[in-house]
Amino acid sequence: MxxxxxxxxxxxxxxxxxxxxxxxxxxxxxxxxxxxxxxxxxxxxxxxxxxxxxxxxxxxxxxxxxxxxxxxxxxxxxxxxxxENEPYQGISELLEELHLSGKRVYVVTSKLEKYAKMIMRHFEFDRYLDDLQGAEATGKHSGKGQLIEQLMERNRIPASASVVMVGDTHYDLIGAKENEISCIAVGYGFGTAESLSNCNPDFTVDSVEELAELLLG
Incomplete structure (x- = not known):
């Protein structure tokens, strides 16, 4: 594993x-x-x-x-x-387990950063996060690869197979590959199976339960 x-x-x-x-x-x-x-x-x-x-x-x-x-x-x-938003079942528990196990947990999103932070606070996910990177209001530097790069530079995270991007669209997977880190495609979100498989993700999961098994070992 x-x-x-x-x-x-x-x-x-x-x-x-x-x-x-x-x-x-x-x-x-x-x-x-x-x-x-x-x-x-x-x-x-x-x-x-x-x-x-x-x-x-x-x-x-x-x-x-x-x-x-x-x-x-x-x-x-x-x-x-x-x-008007709902966490996927099991996500809160997963974030808590990752945090308690000593993993470093981040969010990288193309959503406007101030809204992403509000959502994290609303669902009380912020207590488990080490950092969050969202998009600027201007829309500049909003590609997923650029956002991942910004977060990694700010937190001094070197590119490694032990660093992983978890996402539901090809934007997430392409962004991970641009930054030479691992990627996990989740099949329960909005990306199509074809668009995800075309990006050759390192791992693919179809549920939060499978994701937890992969991340926690």
């Missing part, structure tokens, strides 16, 4: 299920932008990548409208959406 010393978790789709809050925030933003006629399937694609990229790529918005849509999204999300 691998012995991981530093464990980096993605947030959305890995620690918590944000489907309701992100969906409601997206619908609010699109109403404000007077956009309708989109499919519910679009919601799934808003979990993981930076907001700016999705509004540009999925709705063809220019930079000005992208910034407006992001502001509207964050207005709803900051007031209600971030709490």
């Amino acid at each position: 691998p012995q991981f010393t530093h464990i980096l978790f993605d947030l959305d789709g890995t620690l918590t299920n944000p489907r309701l809050g992100i969906g409601n925030s997206l619908k609010y933003a699109l109403r404000q932008m007077q956009i309708d006629g989109y499919s519910d399937e679009i919601l799934e694609r808003f979990v993981g990548p930076p907001l700016q990229d999705n509004f540009k790529n999925l709705f063809g918005m220019n930079e000005r409208n992208t910034n407006l849509a992001v502001e509207h999204f964050r207005t709803y999300f900051g007031e209600k959406g971030l709490f």
Whole structure:
């Protein structure tokens, strides 16, 4: 069994299920932008990548409208959406066990950093964390590889197979490989099985229970 010393978790789709809050925030933003006629399937694609990229790529918005849509999204999300969220069953216990066993535990997310910290406090996960890295409000340096790099540099974590990124999308896996660390794909989140397997993760799990077995040995 691998012995991981530093464990980096993605947030959305890995620690918590944000489907309701992100969906409601997206619908609010699109109403404000007077956009309708989109499919519910679009919601799934808003979990993981930076907001700016999705509004540009999925709705063809220019930079000005992208910034407006992001502001509207964050207005709803900051007031209600971030709490319309639910931890996956067993995650709280896993984080506590990792912390008590002496593992170093981190969160690396493309979500705005201040919201990520609020969510961690809301679910009382912050007590188990050594550090958290989220995205800037501008959307700059928000690629998962860049975010992982920032957290590793700040905490002086050298690249090693004993450092692992745990995530549900190919963004997490690619970011891990860019930083020469191990990666675990979780199959219970928002990424497709095909997109995850195409990234050749070091390990794949389909439940929090399997993840706990792998991380705790």
